[in-house]
Amino acid sequence: MRDFDYVVPKSLDEALTRGKKPDHRFIAGGTLLVDLVRLDVERPAAIVDLNAVLSGHIRWAPNGLTVGALAKNSDLADHPDVKRELPALSQALDSGASPQIRNMASLGGNLMQRTRCPYFRDPGVSECNKRKPGSGCAALEGYSRMHAVLGASDSCLAVHPSDLCVALLALDAVVRTRRSSGARELPIGDFHTLPGDTPDIETQLEPGEIVTEVFVPASGFSRKSAYVKVRDRASFAFALASAAVALELSGEKISGARVALGGVATKPWRALEVEAALLGRPPTRQTFEAAAKLAANGARTTPNNHFKVELARRVVVSALERAAT
Numbered sequence: 001m002r003d004f005d006y007v008v009p010k011s012l013d014e015a016l017t018r019g020k021k022p023d024h025r026f027i028a029g030g031t032l033l034v035d036l037v038r039l040d041v042e043r044p045a046a047i048v049d050l051n052a053v054l055s056g057h058i059r060w061a062p063n064g065l066t067v068g069a070l071a072k073n074s075d076l077a078d079h080p081d082v083k084r085e086l087p088a089l090s091q092a093l094d095s096g097a098s099p100q101i102r103n104m105a106s107l108g109g110n111l112m113q114r115t116r117c118p119y120f121r122d123p124g125v126s127e128c129n130k131r132k133p134g135s136g137c138a139a140l141e142g143y144s145r146m147h148a149v150l151g152a153s154d155s156c157l158a159v160h161p162s163d164l165c166v167a168l169l170a171l172d173a174v175v176r177t178r179r180s181s182g183a184r185e186l187p188i189g190d191f192h193t194l195p196g197d198t199p200d201i202e203t204q205l206e207p208g209e210i211v212t213e214v215f216v217p218a219s220g221f222s223r224k225s226a227y228v229k230v231r232d233r234a235s236f237a238f239a240l241a242s243a244a245v246a247l248e249l250s251g252e253k254i255s256g257a258r259v260a261l262g263g264v265a266t267k268p269w270r271a272l273e274v275e276a277a278l279l280g281r282p283p284t285r286q287t288f289e290a291a292a293k294l295a296a297n298g299a300r301t302t303p304n305n306h307f308k309v310e311l312a313r314r315v316v317v318s319a320l321e322r323a324a325t
Contacts, residue, residue: 001038005046012053012210016180019048020208026050028070028106031097032113040123041131054108054212060085064217069108069210073164074099076107086216088225088244088323092167095229098236108211111165111175111191114202115158116238117147129155129199137199146238149299149308151266156199157302159263160192161238166262167227169270170244173216179209188214192267199266221248221256226322228315229262239263241311243295243319247283254278254287259316261295264308271295274316283324285317292316 007024009015018024023045027033036042056070060081067076076082077093096102096110119125119138127136139147139157147157165188173188192203205211216222225246231237241263248256257278259271277291295316296309 002043004044007046007048009048009053012178015048015050015053015210016178016208019210024048026210028109029104031101031105032109039121041121062218064215067107067214069106069212071107072103073105073110074102086171086222086225088167088170088227088246091227092163092244095227096163107214110162111211113162116161117158120158130158133200143304144302145304147305148266149264149296149301149305150269151194152300153195155197156195156266158266160265160267162268163229163239163242163262165268166242166260167244168214168216169260169268170225170246170258171216171222172219173214175211176213176215177205177209178212179206189270195266221246221258224323226319228319228322230311230315241308241315243315245319245323247323249283252282254281254283261312264312273297285321288317288320
């Protein structure tokens, strides 16, 4: 691990200024950045600690949930209002990593989570467009069992690893940020970017821009929500495929639906075709199975990860059944 300066800004404005420097990195819980620094993937000249200038508040109000960027994953998952009003969010957080990591990891850090692609995390592999733009993508011809089948490009197949962000996408969350020119809001669906020709650009944030909080609106479908994750082992493993869903029922018909996928795409993936196929239908397994057939439309697979197409369909059905009960 290389030497770096450790900076504790006295104000958010100072943090914004420091963060504009291309060789400076922000830290909150540190559960990812410390790993990447140790692996020599990240090589910051300075690390800027945000713990003194941001908040970890968790507040439920009639219009929805407001969460500060420093809120710990475990605190958010265990919050009684979150469990009651936004079960998919609590379930997604509980499925991530380990209790020790959830006790340290922050909401903002989870939003900024980088891929677990082994080629990205190994500086000994020269071909990685995320780590070294223009160098190529080793996964294109390499082992790609964990890689994306949706949203990939000829430059990158790396899958987005977050559970939390998938749930936030299904719940129509909004990310609030601060930059030098002031505050702004980004719908979670627009926050992360597709790799295209620039897989090193992973979010819409400008240099130095900081996530300050997330707002999850109260809605007719948020209480009937669920998160289902399939992985290689029962804990401390990333999703092979996951689904966050939310349903609004009117009588015996589905009047509103949100379906988001994780573990199969280069960013949290909204399954719009599945949602459309659910509307106006009864909340039955037959309905769910028919709609789920559309979950991986447009998939681009390799011999290693083709199984994710069927797995994505199955987790959607499972999540819909759980949400409908």
